[in-house]
Amino acid sequence: MRFGLFNLMNQHGLEQREVFEGTIECARLADALGFDIAWFAEHHFSNYSLCPSPLMMAAAVARETRRIRLGPAVIVAPLYNPIRVAEEVALLDQLSRGRAVLGIGSGYQRFEFDAFGADLAERQERMLEIWQIIDQAVHHNRFQHAGRMYQLPDVPQAIRLYHPRRLETFFVSWSAPTIHHAVATDAVPFCTVGWGDTAALTSLHDHVARQYAEAGYDLAGRRFAAQRYVFVSDDKAELMKVAEGIRYAGRCAGHMRVGAQVLDGHVIQDRPVAGEPTLEAILAGLPVGAPETVAERLVHEIRTIGITDLSCFMWPAGLGSRAVLRSMERFGAEVMPLVTKALAADTRQPADAVA
Incomplete structure (x- = not known):
């Protein structure tokens, strides 16, 4: 199991300095705990995320x-x-x-596309061509492309990868041409359902599997990356704040998806969205709570869905960085060993049965 740390960098009731400095502290701790990847989001124009440039954040970290x-x-x-x-x-x-690893997606927020002067209807085709251009540039050190969206001359890419290898890539887009390119380059589908429970994540996995099948491939046996909110605490009051933070970020994303966000300056108003879960349902449906609860829920999802790469979203909106670092320390000391032990037992089981 590969563990990742996802950094949305939401600013909800926090000073911007704490968001930036706390994110770097979290990445340092993830490095010490043995996490495999630190991910950085990209969003623009609101407090939903203060990271307009994930590559710049990654370079800083x-x-x-x-x-x-x-x-x-x-x-x-x-x-x-x-x-x-x-x-x-x-x-x-x-x-x-x-x-460096690459995560690439087509985007979904009309709010952002309109401000950039980009056409949301073209997002899937543009994403695929840009992905193809990146692949050629970093692996063959040439820019040459003749597509419908982009035409580039044959000029050199001066900067080579530090080690000769294929750049590991994760992607979010399920069109057949994108899946063809993903399979050809061993890229990993990357899925999230926000505040959704295990059933919601299973449903999304099954949807991706159908898209693979329609493109002529089998998702089974391939790597599958899932992003989950994760928080370790025995304090009921703190866990209720966690649920409120998860709900706020989910409301922001839901409003922005349909262009219905209401802003006070750059701050998105905390307004309900249709069909949102209760705080109690959020706490019951996600890997949050005591270490044993978190480990049990994660192991269940890993086993039933086939997750190979787990991106842990560990900073719910509104919490201070000290609380997040404390939860991460407990995750590393108490949860990761339980998950690793349970999954190791799964791999040993066939051999034990034969013996």
């Missing part, structure tokens, strides 16, 4: 860490010039001494 890999989750590809983003991905790999 590269100087503060030693082992953990770093990447965007995800680059909103249609908002980029393909040459610039390809060069910056390679630059991140050099600055991190070979620790």
Whole structure:
């Protein structure tokens, strides 16, 4: 099991300085705890996320860490010039001494696309071409592309990857052409359901599996990355604050998805969305709570859904960084060993049965 740390960098009742400095502290701790990847979100124009440039955040954290890999989750590809983003991905790999990973997506917030002058209807096609351009630039060190969206001359990409290898890539987009490219490059589907419970995540996994099947592939046996809220605490009052933070971020995302957010400056008003879960349902449906509860819920989802890469969303909106770091320390000391032990037992079981 590969553990990742997802950093949304939501500013809800916090000073911006705490968001930025706390994110770097969390990444340092994740590095020390043995997490595999630190991911950084990309969003614009609101307190939902103070990270408009995940590659810049990853480069900053590269100087503060030693082992953990770093990447965007995800680059909103249609908002980029393909040459610039390809060069910056390679630059991140050099600055991190070979620790860059790529997360790429097509985006979904009309609010952001309109401000950038981008066409939301073209997002899937643009994302795929940009992904193809990045692949060629970082693996063959050439820019040459003749697509419907982008035409690039045959010029060199000066910055090489730190180690010759295939850049590990995670993606969020389920069109058949995108899946074809993903299978050809061993890319990993990356899914999240926000405040959704196990049933919601299972449903999304099954949807992705159907998209793979329609494209002519079987998702079974392939890597599958899922993002889950994770928080470790025995304090009921603190857990209620966790649920409120998860609900706030979910409300923000729900409003922005349909362009219905109401802003006070850059702050999104905390307004309900249709069909949202109760705070009690959020606490019951996510891997949050005492260490044993968190481990049990994670192991169940890993086993039943086939998760190979777990991205842990560990900073609910509104909580201070000290509480988040305390939860992370408990996750590393108490939850990760339980999960690892349970999954190791699964792999030993066939051999034990034969014996």
